[in-house]
Amino acid sequence: MKLELFEKDHSESIKCYIYRVLRNNIIDLNLRPGEIISENEIANTLSVSRTPTREAFSKLASEELLEVYPQKGTKVSYIDLKRVE
DSSP: OOOOOOOOOTTSOHHHHHHHHHHHHHHTTSSOTTOEEOHHHHHHHHTOOHHHHHHHHHHHHHTTSEEEETTTEEEEOOOOHHHHO
């Protein structure tokens, strides 16, 4: 996994920062569709705790950018071309 990292804005929360980093990396295809990602790995890479990471994952899942499988893992969703239009 190769993440493009960004600087955190002073006014944004940790959760918003993690969300922004992950969303941009998904859209830019640095995180490829179908790729498995883990909360622990993201938290360690960004030097943050798992709670805001989990919250960012949840928001991305609600936007259908991530697919979360409880007790199994999380993967980047495949792009739905109808939704893109």
